[in-house]
Amino acid sequence: MPQRTTPGGSKKKKGRAPKHQNSFAFRHNPKSKKTDKILNSPNVGVCRRCHDKIEWRKKYRKYKPRTQLGKCNLCCGKNIKAAYHTICTECAGGDRAIADMEKRRGGGGVVVVQPAGEKDVESPTTDGEEPTSTDDNDATSNPVDQTAIRRARRRLRVCAMCASEPALSKHSYGDGEDEDLIEDIHLLEDKIEDGVNDEGKKLTLREIKSLERKIEKLQLEMKERRKARENKDDEEEEEEGNEDDGSDGGDGEETDSVQLGDVTEEQDNDDDANDPFLQAIGGKDKLLVGEEYQKMLLAQ
Structure with a gap:
């Protein structure tokens, strides 16, 4: 390997050449079992930003699957199966993780992220204030709303990777x-x-x-x-x-063939008019072929 000399006189080894010059130079090995395993790894239980990060790692084969169970940062149990996750599935839907996420997001009103086809449900809490109501029987007068909020809260999951954003729905x-x-x-x-x-x-x-x-x-x-x-x-x-290919070459080929046919016919007519043999016998009409030529020879 070539070496270069620094101003102090010591020799410094040259670094290796970059493995990939750009994103277009990278190509997966289609017969690699490890590549298939990485591409088929599930990517659920995370927010949009973390989801895109993991997909990028899978695309360029930077993804490293787990060889053993990971430790959860909340319950300290070794029950994390997915790579790059920091909390387990049970803790991601727990009250502790949701409360920590609310604090990181600023402590405002909690907006429960719903999948497609449902409306977001916002809790009535504000910064540093307790929920207040003018009627003490609001909770009992709207049992449907309370049930919807409870079910929405049940579906809420914290991102298992960053633990600071709501996770995407499994039906996203x-x-x-x-x-x-x-x-x-x-x-x-x-x-x-x-x-x-x-x-x-x-x-x-x-x-x-x-x-x-x-x-x-x-x-x-x-x-x-x-x-x-x-x-x-x-x-x-x-x-x-297919339509684009046909529109580019279809009509042009037909016109070219017609033009070429006209040119060849004109050239043939010019050659016949200038042929000395045809001029000697009196033209192309008096040219005898086959049986007519035999009869002419017998008559002579």
Whole structure:
């Protein structure tokens, strides 16, 4: 390796060449099992910013999967399976993590982030003030609002990576066309969490399993819809590409062939007029071929 001399006289080793000059120079090895494992690693339970960070690491193979369970910063239990997560799944939905997140965000009113198809629910607290109400029976007069706030609070999760922002919903990849399925899934999940059926009785184990199977079917249908949309988009792109190719070369080739045909016919006519053999026999019309030529020879 070439060495360079510093002003002091000592020799300094030259650093290695950069592995990747730019983002366009990097290419995955398509036959690598490690690459497939990294790309198929789940990326859930984090906020949008952390989600993009992990996706960048996965794209350029900077992602390092865990070889053993990680330690949670809140409960100190070794139960973290995902790489780069700092708190476990149970603590991400706990009151302690949510309170810490509210303090980091400034201690204002808590806005519960909801998935597509639902409205945000804001708690009535303000900076340094206790919740006040003009009527003491507000909590009992609006049981539907209290139930909605409780369910929204139950769905709230703290980012398991930075612990300072709300985590994305697990249905954040859904499209606007999937709002009906997402609402049905949320209703079924609420029934399981509440543990009460429509008649007000406690859910049995058989009923819970039935609701879980319904949720799995709805999630599978959502995935199939997404695949169908992706395939449709790919087909439309291919059709647009074929139309562009046809419009560029179709009409031009036909006009070129017609022009070439006219030019060749004119050249043939000029050659026939200037041919000395045809001029000697009296023109192209008196040229005999086949049986007519044989008859002419026999007559002579």
